[in-house]
Amino acid sequence: MIPEIGHYALVLALGLALIQATVPLYGTIKRDESLMRLASSTAVMQLVFAAGSFAALTACYVTSDFSVANVFENSHSMMPLIYKFTSVWGNHEGSMLLWVLILALFGGSVAAFGNNLPVTLKANVLAVQAWIACSFYFFILLTSNPFLRLARPPLEGRDLNPILQDPGLAIHPPLLYLGYVGFSIAFSFAIAALIEGRIDAAWARWVRPWTLAAWMFLTVGIAMGSYWAYYELGWGGFWFWDPVENASLMPWLAGTALLHSAVVMEKRNALKIWTVLLAILAFSLSLIGTFLVRSGVLTSVHAFAEDPSRGVFILGILVLFIGGGLSLFAWRAPLLKQGGLFAPVSREGALVFNNLFLTTACLTVFVGTLYPLALEAFNGEKISVGAPFFNLTFAPLFIPLMFAMPFGTLLAWKRGDLLGVAQRLMAAFAAGIAAIALTLVATGTQHVLAPFGIGLAFFVIVGALVDIAERIALFRAPLKASWSRMRGLPRSAWGTAIAHAGVAVTLIGITGAATWGTERIVAMKEGQTITLSGYALTFDGMVQRSGPNFRVLAGKFTLREGGSVIGIMEPSKRTFGARGMTTTEAALLSRGVSQLYLSLGDVNGDGTVAIRFYYKPLVLLIWLGAVVMALGGALSLSDRRLRVGAPKPAAKAANSAPDLQPAE
């Protein structure tokens, strides 16, 4: 009964989405308020049914109901409970259901908490949101239905793809989807504004919290994905420039640009057309991200769903929304009025600079990801564009961007004083140069670029501190005055500084792991000891164990530093019977923010075992930086000003969690 209830709930959600997509729109044309109000109630109910449907599928997984084909194909009764939950979205059908659930969640949130929006804008936004929802409900029901049944259920399921049986994957896709799908709200706002033919500074403020929330989730989601690949794929890389990773990076770059251009629009009523375009692009890139993963056009580690016929359907959705959105943009954008003026050297100018570099970086990633496809389509030549391409194009664009970061936050609106700002950044310059010098002394001149990376990072971090210090007039005013200013400082100012510092932290991690990392790949005999960067690793022997739905072959290694034992490392291989597959589980040992990484290769006939042993200095900073960035975003999101404009702010603000109800 449960699977059929889930199935019917999905159908009803589609029905409500169809009403939500049409009736309110008609209402705004006819200025009929009851029809517009229909948008909110249907959006909330649509969320209820989407959630019900998802809950039903989850229940089928948890109870191992193999009469549901999807459960049979991706689950196993012996699987630990947590993976019964995560395998709901560890497959194509379930992950699409999660996709629409999150879509409905954002729609429902706008309906419930968007009281500060004008009625027509709200109705239009929800209608556009429902168009997207409809197309995905149809996609699921017609091509990827997770509720198809088996008349004679088998006794045991086929198990979840073992490489996906991992806690990292448990949280990674939902976060990523919260990010991808979150940009749908920005898209809906942009389309609604184009439909109304009216857009102004207030629009930017309304759209900002949603963009910020999506950006935050995407940031953490990308970081989680990167960490997952780092320890699960067994060779210690943290970013592969894999098409699927690029697919998540592109919307992040566009979304970051959108966040910044929306600031200009909110404050100065400028860059309006550009901001609308970015909002359309950010979601378009999210859709392309979905398309790349779902259609199997690109091949990659993450592509666990591949079926070209679905690809055609998604291609249709892509053409409809990206093509439709951009056409509407081309048609209506000239109607939008020009905004405020500014000099090239100004806060606005700096933000334009930011946008320019971010979108260009996004463009190079786009080219690198899709060029092989285009080439193959044209002349059948198959090529692969790997890390060297991206390192060569992406890095040169990101370095000036980061260098300009501290300047941007200090420049005044309208017309800035570059020299004055440079003077105020003296402390940051000093910190950067000191960091370069210290790094050179500590590590020698072997890697010339690395000290500059560290220096740049320190420049940005101290620059962020200078920004805060300047705002509260630290050392210029009495401490007490600075204290009171600090307390009065809007949270978004803190958020900016923290997020910028987070970028620098990530840069330190990347620089450290990429330049000073060491590795050894050897075949070890029992009792043998090898050394790497001052650590001695002794192989104590192999052990066999059995897990819930797999068998484990683990190696026991003792790690010593300076003669004393600092830890036991147990890298292992897991063999999953149901699919006859093996996964490699690396052993990690953290030393501060650095890590030692050990993974197993083959056991050879002569009793030796092949191992990879890496020392990854500062590597944890990569993901820590992302968390700091997201933290900055969260702080910014909790800013009181983002909730302004609701008719009854006091009544509801009291019981609202700031992170979840940004637009109250």
Place this chain on the structure above:
Amino acid sequence: MSLWLAFALMTAAAIFAVLWPLGRRKAATGGSDLAVYRDQLDEIARDRADGRIGEAEAEAAKIEVSRRLIAAADASEARQPAVDTAAPAWRRRAAALIGLILLPVGAVALYSVLGSPQLPGQPLAERMASARQDRSIQNLVSQVEAHLEKNPNDVRGYEVVAPVYLRMGRFADAVNARRKVIALAGETSERQSDLGEALAAAANGVVTVDAKAAFERAIELDPKNLKALFFIGIAAEQDGDRHKAAAIFTTMLKDAPADAPWAPVVREALTRVGGTPPAAVAAPAAGQPGPSAADVAAADQMSEKDRGDMIRGMVAKLADRLKEKGDDLAGWQRLLRAYMVLGERDKAKSAAGDARKALASDPEKLRQIDDMIKSMGIEG
């Protein structure tokens, strides 16, 4: 709570979401951009008071925002009010009708195409509890596994557990068990073909190179090994060699004893590869009226069209008989299969309905015919 009651409640909730806002007659409570600009002015004042921005800067910003505020206020006056209070009631009625009629009818229609309301949910725990047989299988398997762990050279243990593995979908284990049997007890035709079957099952029914090798070996050992012959035929079919497949299946059927239980499967396979079963209904089960040997012999001599006509005639005879004497499960099954083979899906569909009616009094037979209708995709 029955499934249909749940559906009814859900539909009611969905309709409510549409009707509820239509019923309320309350003025709009939307926000407006004026509030945002007023807040921006407040913020500038606050920043100025705390000394975070300079006097001139604050003044300029204030002027700019005020200008925006005035423009927005003007615009909202100049524009038509967003809400027309005198909206005609027919629009709301139309929207209510959409919610009341279109929504439920559309949802039920779409669901009835996609859903399988007749299938109950079957959580594993429930199945285990209700079917003690299954549980005993689980127990048996774990007992045998424990036994084999201690006596890894016990051929019989592997022979017992291998088919069970296959049924449980543990194909890799089945393959291992079959290999073990051959390694321990030597190969026979039977064992090789069993191994091949497990290998094919593990590859989702594809006869892989390994599996084919096993079947070929099995035939070397015993040219009459039916399982091996059948799978070699399937392999030929998968390789796209329909003629070879048809030849193999035809030979198998020619040599088949009259009541061979596997004959229908082979016949089905033969039809699939485009061959005509030499004796489509030539193997009448005991007590089942079927065409006489003479009819069949005649069929061999006929042209393609005549043969089709004859088969159709026989099917019609069967259908007539079932109309009179409806509790014949095997008869219904044959009729449905015949319609599907002849490509007459509509007739199959209506026959499926008749069969359900005719067998309604016997739940066991009804379940079997339901299963078959489902598995053949007659109503899909």
Place this chain on the structure above:
Amino acid sequence: MTRKQRRLTLIGGSLAVLGIAAGLVLFALKDSIVFFNSPTDVVEKQLAPGTRIRVGGLVEPGSLKKGDNLQVSFKVTDGAHEIGVHYQGIVPDLFREGQGVVAEGRLEPGGVLAADTVLAKHDERYMPREVVDALKKSGRWQEGEMKADAHVVGKKP
């Protein structure tokens, strides 16, 4: 500055950045892309030694040899031709004889590939897409036999 001048500055700056980016992209594309070849392609195209390529096909049964110090050598075949590959390091979990494989590296004189990356099938049901294409070309692929998909499983950084 007038409005027009400002806009020109903006557009000029944007074009400059885009131009630099385009230059970088073209430069990088010229230097850091790798072409995929089937063993037949390698033999027929007479590729020069030192060329960086990817080769995909099946690991020829019986050709896999393991040496000391994690040396591995094997042959990649597409049914029509074969090419020798040697590699030092740990091969992926699913690297087996008779299975699909993609190797990337430099072609040595004598037509042997010195691989620095070996990718293998990720799941029993999947095969690297490039391998599927190569096998299709040489007629050894039956449509529908397996689903096409490549998965990176092992890689030497």
